[in-house]
Amino acid sequence: MAKKKTSIKDIAKALGISITTVSFILNGKAREKRISEELTRKVQDYIQEIGYKPSHLAQSLRLGKSKVIVFMVEDISNSFFASIARLIEEKAYKNGYKIIYCSTDNDSEKAKELITTFKMRNVDGFIITPTPNLDNAILELLDEGLAVVLFDRWIPGIDCSYVVVENEISAYEATKHLIQGGCNNVGFVTVESSQTQMVDRLKGFQHAVKESNTKHSILEVKFHAIAEQEASEKILEFLKNHADLDGLFFSTNYLAFEGLQSLARLHKQIPKDVKVVSFDDHYFFNLYQPQISAIEQPLESIADKLMESILLQLDENSLGRKFQKITLPNELHVRQSSR
Amino acid sequence: MAKKKTSIKDIAKALGISITTVSFILNGKAREKRISEELTRKVQDYIQEIGYKPSHLAQSLRLGKSKVIVFMVEDISNSFFASIARLIEEKAYKNGYKIIYCSTDNDSEKAKELITTFKMRNVDGFIITPTPNLDNAILELLDEGLAVVLFDRWIPGIDCSYVVVENEISAYEATKHLIQGGCNNVGFVTVESSQTQMVDRLKGFQHAVKESNTKHSILEVKFHAIAEQEASEKILEFLKNHADLDGLFFSTNYLAFEGLQSLARLHKQIPKDVKVVSFDDHYFFNLYQPQISAIEQPLESIADKLMESILLQLDENSLGRKFQKITLPNELHVRQSSR
DNA sequence: TTGAAAGCGTTACCAT
């Protein structure tokens, strides 16, 4: 059933030449090693004919690099991460890298386990949305000379490449947009988190409301609650307790989705009763009636920078470690929900 | 910078024993090989102490299996595939397998290329949503003894495991639901495709309308058009040309999304003017006002069966190849859009 | 009870 795999040795034997020669030709070193045109041709033809493909496994073992990058995110089924996955895939494959994915659920124990598992697989690099308390694990990776790029959030105090967006500024602007649109009491629904992206969004919101001395309330939902769908109830309760809110800013799209459901249940009209803006744009925000204003993260640029940054570290020729710390701007799309 | 990796050899040297002994202990064969409790303990302690992890790469090379499964889908950013990705991930990791993903864009050339690339990586198995014309590539994989499971669609004439859903029956039922709800002229919007899942959905629709002799029209959008967003226009045009449609059945959720936009633009009321049902449920269908009726595919079961089936093939102990051909039932959720 | 050594498929150094 299973066909015997042909190896470089078989080729050498079949052609009555040495392994070395075949290897050189295979690696395009025929010229350099001054192997005759004729032999080169012959070998290439034969290789073509039998459809030989070198074993990446053996190469990895020999070269010490596996050409595999781990894409470790909070949840690969989340549309933001899935989209990034799709975008980096292309660039990775183009550069000869494969991508293994895994989801941490924002659980640091799970993340640490995953990291050790991958280390024994000799992967070359990690693209990570760090969970809380991942400092040491990341430091170790760096210490072992692995390529690492963080994204979506970064870890203060760790000198490491990252690609994030302007969370604070965008949150500030979105909030200001609500206030300038006439909101006198604006609510901020976010996830309880000490991670940079959430902290910054909160800061942006607070900056805006304080600046204009606007009445406001904040709801922080626990992360696990989102998975367990009690987020919806929390939001409903929040909206009931703050019936006079005339503006709502959600720090993530999934919170906004829950919020929209709650608003519908309370028969609140958007934007008449309450204006709505969400962080992290989504296809549906355009589809929903009314269309929902949102801050769009530049997915393409994020993916570009992510790959650029990790390839830079993976590049043999670049001397010394080159860290890139990139913060990309977002775009606020004002739609019906906040006009 | 880069720490030297400790190998089994280093351990042997450090402890003044042979590599073999260490290997035996590492692989839990201490008992079997009757290695003294004392030595075993010593080795284990040392391993613990220096935090040694065996190289999976070397093991793979030696054992001839990499413990890697390729998850090759149409588009990993599509929520259906991303959700499945999330679900199989867990099961795979639990069984010591890692998952590499890739997207084919339903392009058979790309798919073939990806398959050859992965073969040289010595992956153990493939979970694939086959593109058209992938027959030979799949047959080769099977022939080489690799584990293969198709899903979402299968390839008639190829004896291979697959996990699909009851496309025809569900499409039939959904259409019948519209007709029984009073629709006299129902439209079917689908993707132009010769693949089983789409063919079956079309069959189901046709069966239902013919059975009840109901007036109907069909729009087949080209696959590439969806990516290029001209699908939206096609659908708009279709709706204009068939202004008397009072029922609409979309064969996929992304077509339904486009359709909803078009209906909104034409100021058609759902379900008053036209009732709507879509294949492939989505979080958003619950959120949309009115809520959209949809056929939900059993994601969990699909993922379960996918892993079960591939692990069965991967299992050393199971004699002979065991193909599983699984067809799972869906669930029609009747919501406001078709009541 | 433990060890030596072959072999998995490569690459690259050192010979010739």
Add this chain to the structure above:
DNA sequence: ATGGTAACGCTTTCAA
């Protein structure tokens, strides 16, 4: 110009 061979890190057979 081409070939022999050690090494990458591991498993496993055979020998002691």
